[in-house]
Amino acid sequence: MIGVFYLTSFTRALQGTTCWRDCHSEENNSRSRFLQQATMQFSRRKKVISSSLTEYGHSLQLYSQPPIENISLSEFETFAVERLKLLKTVDNLGVSYVKGSEDYKRKLSTEISNLNFPFRSEAGMVATELEKRRKDHISHFILRLAYCQTEDLRRWFIQQEMDLFRHRFTDLPSKFKTEFLHRNDLHYDTASTEEKEALMEKLVSSTFMVSGTTVLEQDFYKVPFQDALDLVKMRKIFLRAGFAYIPHQDIVTIVLNDFRTQLSKALALTARSLPTVQSDERLQPLLSHLSHAYVGQDYSIQKNVGKISLEQIDQLSVKSFPLCMRELQRSLREQHHLRHGGRMQYGLFLKGVGLTLDQALQFWRAEFIKGKVDSDKFDKAYAYSIRHMFGKEGKRTDYTPYSCMKIILSNPPSQGDFHGCPFRHSDPELLKQRLQTYKLSQAGISQVMELVKGMHYQLACQKYFELTHNIEDSGFTLNHPNQYFAESQRLLTGVGEMRKEADAPRGGQAVPAPTAPDALQDQPANPGPAFTEITKDLDSFFQDY
Incomplete structure (x- = not known):
């Protein structure tokens, strides 16, 4: 346990007042500090929440009262991440399926169950069900803090919470709907x-x-x-x-209207108190990154390390690379150089794919020498940064590849850059031309461009995956370029891990494969409990020459 703090004051901040109590360790339990701001606009609850039918008597909540109890920071992080996974699933399913359709309901119900959130009211209440309801309650308030910061974040959070609420309420038996209305004093x-x-x-x-x-x-x-x-x-x-x-x-239509109004007001109040809450040095990094955090598999763990040869990269880029990485590979072969952002994004992707440090050094040296960088300049200007990214220099942090969200939201490309997300950052007409070059059908291109128009960039990439692999449903939610590669290889080879291609090009000079040169990353290989940002100094090692 990294530390314990009181949710009492944490959630009061969500209602317009802040009062934090810090307990840094068992040795310093006697030390506490209080930060107070504004006057409460809502009545304070004095009793601590306990797992009881009085507090969690229904599987569904309007989240009108904040939780008041002790919670460890590790549990705080776990709850936040798992609810974020659920809301992102709600978002993706809402675009991929008709809301309320059987496929939509089945997949969302499965995800709610897998993440241990409450769904249907149970006749016989058990401890596990109460714990699910507690988790649902607390995690909602945690994400309020992360998603109250901008209008766009608030809008996204409200929409996903409403879709989740609608799904759960609609699935309730009639008597439980009536019970919910009475319990929440909803009289119409x-x-x-x-x-x-x-x-x-x-x-x-x-x-x-x-x-x-x-x-x-x-x-x-x-x-x-x-x-x-x-x-x-x-x-x-x-x-x-x-x-x-x-x-x-x-009746769900009326209840949703009340839910939206209440949540919108609560987020506005939370935003006012956020500066005080962020002054807690343990929570600030977590809250800063939750709004666009990647919550999937850690691709810094190289399961396929050494199983990919440099000769395979060109072939794999056509068959199994997402469009962003395929474009970087193409540009690198044509230009024999990538600027800072491209080297960072593509390099860490290839590290996650399985290239070793030696392969990375070999690739970038061979490719850059074909351009304007001689061997001595490469060793002085680039080799150190590649070793640094693999955790062999500096702080020896083993950096992980970029997630889709990081690529979409940070460091947009400028003139002469080739990094970023093609679905997010490319001109629509140029994107169409590129998709035509890659032999996508006109109908498929229209489907992709419709998703791009709706700003569903990850879903557009997932549609690109389905079109290039000739499948109807990919069966996964795309969140990471390395996930795209892994799913492609699983589909093409029929095995869970990468294997060497039997038909890899032979003879001639080996064509080096891009590896992880200069990359800032989403999270280190072993992230702390609060998504601690430790990569700020990495940029200084990657300069354009």
Whole structure:
């Protein structure tokens, strides 16, 4: 355990007031400090949250009250990362499938179960279910801190939380929906029996799957039509005098409206108090990087080290490299040089693919010598930086390859650069031309460009994977270039790990393969509990010559 702090003050910051208590270690438990800001706009809860039916009596929450308990920093990080994985899955599925479709519901339900978040209410409450509800509660408030910082982050967070809430609420049995409304004091105006009888014909004809009998048996809620625009758009409800008559089966629309309003206000309040919370040196790095953190496999662990020869790189770049790395390989072969950003991005990718340090040095030396860099200049200007990236110089940190999110969000390319994400940073017309050059069908190119237009860059890359591998569904969520390579090799070779190509080019001079020269990275190979940023000094080693 790295340390313990009180969630009490942490979550009060989410409501407009901050009060931190620090316990640095068992030896310093007597030391504490308090940071106070503003006046509470919400009533304070005094009792500590315990795993009880009183606190977590339902599998679904509106997150109106913050958690108050002790929690270790390691648990803090684990909860944050696992909820982030869940929300990113919600985001990806929402683009890949029709929301509410059977495939969408099945895949999302599976992910919720795999990450141990609560889903359906259980009749017999057990300790494991209570722990899931506790995790759901705390993790939501942790991500509020990470995603309150900008308007774009708040918008993304609200949308994913709403989609997750809608899925979970819709799947509840009717009695549990009613219980949820009562537990959260959600009271809506209902149409009287006399009013339903008077409007019987219109309610039956305008409401989906409702008969005359069910009209009288169930509640119809009267709400301003602007609170049910989704149902209005689909023409699923009856409108009269500015009010929408919503059957109980569609009550999620009204609840979602309240949930959105409450969460939006809470994020605005959280943003005000964020500077005080960030003053905690243990949490600041974690909160800074959570908003675009990579939460998948660590590709600094080279499972295929030494299994790839330099002669294979050109062939593999066509068959198994994502478009960003394929473009870097092509540019390197044509220019015999990559500028700083390209060397960093491509080099670490190849390190993750399996190139050894010796192969990396051999590749970059041979390729750069074909350009304007002689052998002596390469040894003086570049060799040290390559060894540094492999953890053999300086701080001896073993740097990991860039994730998709890092490539998309940081260090955009300028004139003369070839790094970045082609789906994010390329001109659409140039991207189309490149895809045509790589023999994608016109229909496939249209599918990719539609995703690019919607700013779903990782999904566009995943569609590129499916088109170049002639499959309908890749069966994974793409988050990392090295994941793309690994999945491609698994599909092409039928094995989990890379193997040497039997048809690799023979004879002639070996064509060196790009390895990890100059790369800053997402996280070190053994990241600390707070995604500690330790790569800032690496840039100084990579200068353009």
